[in-house]
Amino acid sequence: MIIVLKKSASEEQIRHIEEKIREWGLQPSISHGAEKTVIGVIGDEAVIRTKPLEVFPGVESVMTVLKPYKLASREFHHDNTSVTIAPVTAGCAPTVIGGRQIVVMAGPCSVESRESLFEISRCAQAGGAKIIRAGAFKPRTSPYAFQGLGRKGLEYLSEMRRELGIPIVTEVMDTRDVEMVAEFADVLQIGARNMQNFNLLKAVGKVKVPVLIKRGLSSTIQELLMSAEYVLSQGNPDVILCERGIRTFEPMTRNTLDLSAVPVIKRESHLPVIVDPSHATGHWDLIPSMSKAAVAAGADGLMLEIHPRPEEALSDGPQALLPDRYMNLMKELGTLASALGRSI
C-alpha cells in the first residue's frame, strides 16, 4: 500500500502515521519526492487493507498495490480451472467448462409448463447445447409479473433432466432455498441482481454443487471476482463467471455487453468465464452476432434463450431465439469454433 501525503503534511502528522503502521506490525518506508512525500507500507496487506488510512491527518490519497481477491486470482492459482459437471446418465462423459470445448447452455428463460420445458429442452439438446438453462425462481422488477413456478418448476426440470440425460443450471434467489435447489441442480445460478447478496454467496459456497455467478448490472470486474472469492472462501472451488451486460447510458440495447471482460477475467483469474448475450442485448436479432463475438473473444461457454412461441413467453420473450434460428446459430458457431481451434 502506498500513502501519498499532502504537501502541507506536518512532521508530526507523518510521525503519527509511521507509529500507527508500526503498531499494526507493519513497516513504513518513506520516500521524499521532488514535490510529494509518499509512504510505502510493507507487510501483510490483508492487515493494512482494513485500516482507514485516508482519514489520517496529512494523507492525500491511498493506493493499493495488491489485489483484494486471492483464491480467485491467477497469481494465486496459475493454471486455468475447469469445472466438471458429472454426467446425468452413469457412464456418459462429464461436461467440462473451461476446457477446449465451448459449452452452450440453452433453454427457456423460465419454466413455463412441463410440456414447453420438454419441447424447448429437446430442441436445445438437438442443436448441441450440453446443459439446459431454465428458471424456476424468477427475480422480476415488478411484483405483478410472473415470479416463476417455484418448486413445481424444479420438479419439471428434474423429470426432464432424467429423461433427456442432460444437466441443468437454474437460479437460486433466497438463502432459505439453497439446500432445496442444490438437490435438483447440476449448477446453481446466482443472478445479476444477487451478485452482491453476500449471505447467498456464503450459502452456495457451502454446498457441493458448481456455482455460476452472473456479473451485476453495475458491478466492476473486480467486484465480480470478490463475489467469486466469497464462494471460494467457503470451500466450494467450482465457480463459473458470466458476463451478461452492464448498465450504461445507451438505450438501444437492454444492457451493454462488455466483451472485454472475457480477456480481462482470463488475465486476472483462473476461473472459466461464459457469456449471456440474451440478457445483455435484450433483442433476439442481436444474439447471433454477439454470440459469435463472445466465442471469438475467448468465452468458455454461452447462455442462450430459446422459445418456439415468443409471443406467448411469460418472461423475456423479445430476447428468445426461435428454434430454427437457434439451430442455424449453432451451426455457425461450430464453424467459428473450429477456425479458433476449439469445438462446440
Add this chain to the structure above:
Amino acid sequence: MIIVLKKSASEEQIRHIEEKIREWGLQPSISHGAEKTVIGVIGDEAVIRTKPLEVFPGVESVMTVLKPYKLASREFHHDNTSVTIAPVTAGCAPTVIGGRQIVVMAGPCSVESRESLFEISRCAQAGGAKIIRAGAFKPRTSPYAFQGLGRKGLEYLSEMRRELGIPIVTEVMDTRDVEMVAEFADVLQIGARNMQNFNLLKAVGKVKVPVLIKRGLSSTIQELLMSAEYVLSQGNPDVILCERGIRTFEPMTRNTLDLSAVPVIKRESHLPVIVDPSHATGHWDLIPSMSKAAVAAGADGLMLEIHPRPEEALSDGPQALLPDRYMNLMKELGTLASALGRSI
C-alpha cells in the same frame, strides 16, 4: 400502450396483432400516420404489460403509457405519506418522517462495541438526531472484511435504544433474519445492494415495521419505486426511500449523489425521501455541503455517519464525521431549515 409498426409491416401482420389484442380482452385502435402506422391498445394495462408485443412480426417498438407502479405512485395516492415511528418511551412524541421536520438519522456505520455505540449515539442525540443508525449486519464487498457483530450488535442497539429513549434503524440482509431484526428495529433498512433482492422485499412487506429502502448503485428511480411497490403490495404501507448515490464514471467521489432524485420522487410518488450523503460521497469533507444541498433540494431527512476516532473505525472510516464537525453541521442545518420554512 402504443405499438409502432415497421414501414414494412404487412396487412396480415397488422391483422394478427389486432386479433391477439382482442383475444386478450383489449381494444386495438389503429392510426395511419404520414410515415408510420401505430396501434394504441386500450384496456387494462396490467394485462398488456405482461405481453411481449415487441416480438410480433411487423412491430418496430412498443411504448408504455402508464407507470408500472401503482401503490407507490402519486397518481394513485395524491397526498404525501408520512411514516410515523412510535416513541420508545411511552408518552413522548412520535417521530414523523415526511412532515415539516427534517429527520436526521445519525450514528456509527456499524456497531463496533457496546461502549462506542453508546458514545456515538449520545453524541448523535445531543446534536439533534431523532433516530440512531448503526449496522449489526454489514454487507461487505470482501469476505475478509468485518461483517458486523450480528445478533450481539442488535442487543447492544436494543440496550442503547431503551437507555437513551431513541428509535433505531438497522439493516436486514437475509430473509432468514427478518423476523428477528424486526423485533429489535424501529425501522428496517434494505441496503443498496439488496434493493432488488425481491424475496427480502416481500419478507419485510409482511412485518409491521417501517422499511427504509436505499436506492441501488445502478438503479433507476423507477426501479426504486418498483421495489417500494413490492413492500407496499405485501401490506406494509410504511416505506421511506433513500437516495445514496449512483455509480457513474466519476472517480473523485465514491458515488455520484443524484439530488434531482429528491424532487423527481416527490413528483412521481407520495412516499417520503431522505438522503445519505455519507455513502454517496465517501469523504467526510464533502458531507457538510452535500447535507445542506440535500435539505435545500427538499429531502425529508438525512442519514449521517459519526465516529469519534475514524482512524479506528472498522468500516467506512473515511466518510465518518468527527463529533464536533457533526455538531457544527447540525447547527448550520437548523439555520438552513428555518430559511426554508422547515425545522430539524
Add this chain to the structure above:
Amino acid sequence: MIIVLKKSASEEQIRHIEEKIREWGLQPSISHGAEKTVIGVIGDEAVIRTKPLEVFPGVESVMTVLKPYKLASREFHHDNTSVTIAPVTAGCAPTVIGGRQIVVMAGPCSVESRESLFEISRCAQAGGAKIIRAGAFKPRTSPYAFQGLGRKGLEYLSEMRRELGIPIVTEVMDTRDVEMVAEFADVLQIGARNMQNFNLLKAVGKVKVPVLIKRGLSSTIQELLMSAEYVLSQGNPDVILCERGIRTFEPMTRNTLDLSAVPVIKRESHLPVIVDPSHATGHWDLIPSMSKAAVAAGADGLMLEIHPRPEEALSDGPQALLPDRYMNLMKELGTLASALGRSI
C-alpha cells in the same frame, strides 16, 4: 408523435393542444384509454419535432415515433452503402469499405518522425492493412502532452503514401484546417471528442473526401447517426462510422468496447461500421481477442495501432501492438474471416 396527457388534464388544456397542432398544419387524433388519454399527431414529423410539446399544460410526456435521422437511416436507403477509396497508384484496385472484405487500417497512433512512420507503415502494409492510420494533429487531454507534428506530419504522410502506394486516414480537429488536411488525406477522421463539434462536421460535409466518424465517449448510437446526418446533409455521401469504446464505470479497461453497436448500426443504418479496439481497451494484450470479436460481430474494418518500440511512443504506447504480434493477429483474423465468409 404521441402526446400522453396527465390524468388531471382539463378539457380546455386538451382543446388548446389540439388547436396548436392544427395551427402548425398537422392533425391531432385523440384516443381515450381506460386510464390515460393520448393524442397522436399526424403529419410531417420534422415540423412536430421542433415544437416543445412537453411544456403545454396538461401534457405528461411526449414520445417520438420517427427516427430523427433520415439520410443515415436504413429506412431511407435500404441497401448497404460502401465507401470506395480511389487507388493511390493509378491502375491499382480501389479500397472498398463496407463490402465482403474486412478493411484493416493500421499504423502508429501519431506521426512521430519520418523514419518511424515509414517503418511502421511498411510493417502495416506487409501484414495486410489496406489503409495507413496516423495522426498529425493529436487531441490530448493535457496541454503539456505531445500535440502532433501538424503540417510537417501531413507531409511525411504524403511522402509515405506515394512511396508505398497506400491510402491514408488522418484526423482533422479544427475547422480552419479542413481544406488543408483534405488535400493530403484519403479519409478524414473526426475524433471521438469532436463527434459533436457540429461546425467541424458541416465543414467536412462540404469536401469531397470520405469521412470516418468515431463515436464519442458518451454518445448514444442515435447521436452518432445524427453526426453522420450532419455530414450527409451537406452533400458528402461517404461516411464511415467507428465504434471505439464508451465511458462506463469499469476501470480495468480504458473504455468499454460496445460491440453490440455493430449489429445495431447495421440494422438502423446503411453506412459501413468499423471498430477500433486499440482506443477502446487501451491495453495491447486485449487487442487480439477484441479484434477477433469485432470481426465476428460483423465489423467492416478495424483500426489498429502498431509501434515497434512502445517504450518510446509519444502517445498511447500501452495500446500499441508490436510488429510481430500484429503479424500474428492478421493471420488469425484471415482464418476467422474465411470461416465467416469474408476476407481480409
Add this chain to the structure above:
Amino acid sequence: MIIVLKKSASEEQIRHIEEKIREWGLQPSISHGAEKTVIGVIGDEAVIRTKPLEVFPGVESVMTVLKPYKLASREFHHDNTSVTIAPVTAGCAPTVIGGRQIVVMAGPCSVESRESLFEISRCAQAGGAKIIRAGAFKPRTSPYAFQGLGRKGLEYLSEMRRELGIPIVTEVMDTRDVEMVAEFADVLQIGARNMQNFNLLKAVGKVKVPVLIKRGLSSTIQELLMSAEYVLSQGNPDVILCERGIRTFEPMTRNTLDLSAVPVIKRESHLPVIVDPSHATGHWDLIPSMSKAAVAAGADGLMLEIHPRPEEALSDGPQALLPDRYMNLMKELGTLASALGRSI
C-alpha cells in the same frame, strides 16, 4: 510516480526499467514488499508522465502521485480566484464571480428575436440576474434544428447590453469565430460538447475575455480542470467552471446534476464554479429545488433559462422558467443565501 511490478518480473527487467528512468534524468527508488516490488520515480513528474511505463516488460501497473494540472490547482494557487467583469456602464460596480455574492446569469436559451431578447433580459435583470445569458451560435444534435441567429444574434445582444447596462455571456463554437465573439461578449462560454475541443480552448486562452467552461457530459472533474489548464496555460487567467449535469443511466432527468462537483472543485482548484440546473435536469419543475441545492452546496453562481412563452421557444422550451416562477425563485434564493452568509 509509482511503478508496481509483476510477481514474475525478472532481475533483468527491473534493471532495464531503472536504467531508463536514470536515462530520463530521474531517480528510481526500489522497495521490496512482502508480495510485490514497487519502484518509486523521483524527479520532475512532467517528464515522467509522458513516458509509457505500462509497456515496459515486468510492469503490472503505474500510479500517478501528482495531479496532471498545475495552474488550475489549489496546490499551486492557494487562495480563491475571483473573476471580475468590468461594468458595462462606466462608473457602475463590476460583477465579481467567486466572491461573497452568488451571481445569477439568466436569459433565454438562444437569441430568438430582438424583441424577445429585450423582454426576457429585462425580466432577468429585474429579478436580480447580474449577467444575461443567451446563445447566438447553438450546438444542436440535429442538423435540421434551429442553429441560432449567428452574428445577427450577437448584434441584438450588443444592443440590449448597452441599453440595459448589463454584461453578457454567450457561446463560441468555432475557432474561426473566437475573435469576433470576443468583441461582443463579456464572458465567452465553451459549451459542454466543446469542453475537449482543444484548439478552441487554446484560442479562447489567447483573448482577454473571461471564459466559462461547461463540464462535458461524460467528463471527469479532472478532465474539466485539464480543460481549464489549456486556457490558463495560454495566458488567460479568468476561467469560470460550470457543472451542468453528466450522462448516466437515469432516464427521468436529461442529465444527472453532480452537485458534489462543487465542493470537490473547490478543494482541488482555486477557480470559481457555478451550476446550470436548466441543462442538468431538462425540466422546469426541477429547477427551483436544484437551484437551491446548488446554492447550498456552495456554488458561486447559477445559470438559468427563462422564457415567457415556452410553447414557442425555438430550443429547450421544456427547461425554461416562466417569468413569474423565475421571480419567485430569485426571492427564495435570496433568503437562502442570507442564511448561508452570502448574498444574491
